[in-house]
Amino acid sequence: MSRNKDKKQEQEMVEESTTETVEETVEETTESVEVEQPEVDELAEAKAALEEMENKYLRVQAEMANIQKRNAKERQDAAKFRAQSLATELLPVIDNLERALAIEVADEHGKNLKKGIEMVMETFNAALKSEGIEVIDPLNEAFDPNYHQAVQTVPVEEGQKSETVVQVLQKGYDLKGRVLRPAMVIVAQ
Helix, strand or coil: CHHHHHHHHHHHHHHHHHHHHHHHHHHHHHHHHHHHHHHHHHHHHHHHHHHHHHHHHHHHHHHHHHHHHHHHHHHHHHHHCCCHHHHHHHHHHHHHHHHHHHCCCCCHHHHHHHHHHHHHHHHHHHHHHHCCEEEECCCCCECCCCCEEEEEEECCCCCCCCCEEEEEEECEEEECCEEEECEEEEEEC
């Protein structure tokens, strides 16, 4: 009986030690799980922060590329249309020279003066042409509100079409596709 008692005590001791070991393992596992949980959260937060920073970086990079493209286009436009402000200021001078040339002269002095004005006008026209400025003279063409400014309408006469320019009061000017000044016209309707 003593043997059975010893075996029982031994079994109880093994069970107690096993229970203690299991309890310790459970406590350690719980502690390790608790320790690992914050690491997982920190890792997820770090990944989210990294992703956010990558998105910000890509957006800034795209914005910089757009700014560079916009600046390049503005520089091209500035170079292409650099003569615009000067041409706009000179157009009234050209109009006055054309009016002076329209005057009929009879004496020799007047003819010489008119010849000088013609030479100045030719020089102006050559300079405008070299800068890409062209005259908009739409006589007998279809009216286009993008290039013409109708200041008056007249009834259609025989041989004319409706919406046709019948008289140009003031020439218009175009700089490489951009209208500097629309032509002032009278349109048949």
